[in-house]
Amino acid sequence: MTVRRLTDDEITAYRQDGVAKLPRFVDGQQVSELLAALDRRMADLGPYGYDNLFVQDRCFALEDPVLRNYVLDPVMGENAARAMDSSSARFYFDHLFAFGPDTVVDDHYWHQDQPYWPVTGEHLVSFWLALTPCTPETAALKFVAGSHRAERFYRPTSFDGGPMQSDLGPLAELAVDARHQFVDEPPPPFHLDPEAGRLIEFGYEAGDAAMFHSKLVHSSGGNRSPDDRRVAYSIRYVGDDARMMLRQGVFQDPALLPEPDEGFEIGRPMVSRRWPVVHP
Numbered sequence: 001m002t003v004r005r006l007t008d009d010e011i012t013a014y015r016q017d018g019v020a021k022l023p024r025f026v027d028g029q030q031v032s033e034l035l036a037a038l039d040r041r042m043a044d045l046g047p048y049g050y051d052n053l054f055v056q057d058r059c060f061a062l063e064d065p066v067l068r069n070y071v072l073d074p075v076m077g078e079n080a081a082r083a084m085d086s087s088s089a090r091f092y093f094d095h096l097f098a099f100g101p102d103t104v105v106d107d108h109y110w111h112q113d114q115p116y117w118p119v120t121g122e123h124l125v126s127f128w129l130a131l132t133p134c135t136p137e138t139a140a141l142k143f144v145a146g147s148h149r150a151e152r153f154y155r156p157t158s159f160d161g162g163p164m165q166s167d168l169g170p171l172a173e174l175a176v177d178a179r180h181q182f183v184d185e186p187p188p189p190f191h192l193d194p195e196a197g198r199l200i201e202f203g204y205e206a207g208d209a210a211m212f213h214s215k216l217v218h219s220s221g222g223n224r225s226p227d228d229r230r231v232a233y234s235i236r237y238v239g240d241d242a243r244m245m246l247r248q249g250v251f252q253d254p255a256l257l258p259e260p261d262e263g264f265e266i267g268r269p270m271v272s273r274r275w276p277v278v279h280p
């Protein structure tokens, strides 16, 4: 299985807006294989799996031959490095998001990814792949153009708006005071207020993807289709300037730390057996 190469126009859009749509990123055969692998996973969720309103799971690609092949594809690695403008790319983790029919997450859960992750930098890119067709009414991912250039983050919250706790064990002591990294207000309702930012909305066929920066504000809202589910699979890559980070007082995903025997240090490059090099 191999993905197609990015075009120069897609790279330019990513650099300007923080996101580019990637039509026909994988073909129909690949969609069927990836969806079958994700269905197997949904039937047997892992330790980070979660089925409440919608299904999520993360950090399992390397356990499945089909998913592994997709995330470690050398063309994927080359794409990630080119998009980030980085000389190298490592696969960081994968994340499944599946909404059944009529799953209305009433509010959009506008958020940036980076503040949830124990990492900092500009070289962090996600490829969100639609495995089922979707429109803005049926949970297509939407973006706020240019929001990746904001100086500060919105605070991590759970998708239902509640607080989140992370058990970092002894590493919690290393977390840095990061209050200056955050704005005090929650994100505005970008989908309702055109003044708040320029919305980028796409429709996706199965096999289309969006490539977006880890600081870009995004959300998918709910799936208003009475009949069809929406399944999407995000894969994330880190590049040269990404560094380990732990922020005090906000959720920092413990699934995204290096192996315990590899140690952890704020500011260290993102090197771990958990994050295989995919480029060069």
Ligand SMILES: O=C(O)CCC(=O)C(=O)O
Pocket: 095, 097, 113, 126, 128, 139, 141, 218, 219, 220, 232, 234
């Ligand atoms: O698919 C979704 O609804 C959310 C995706 C997302 O937030 C992400 O990939 O970071």
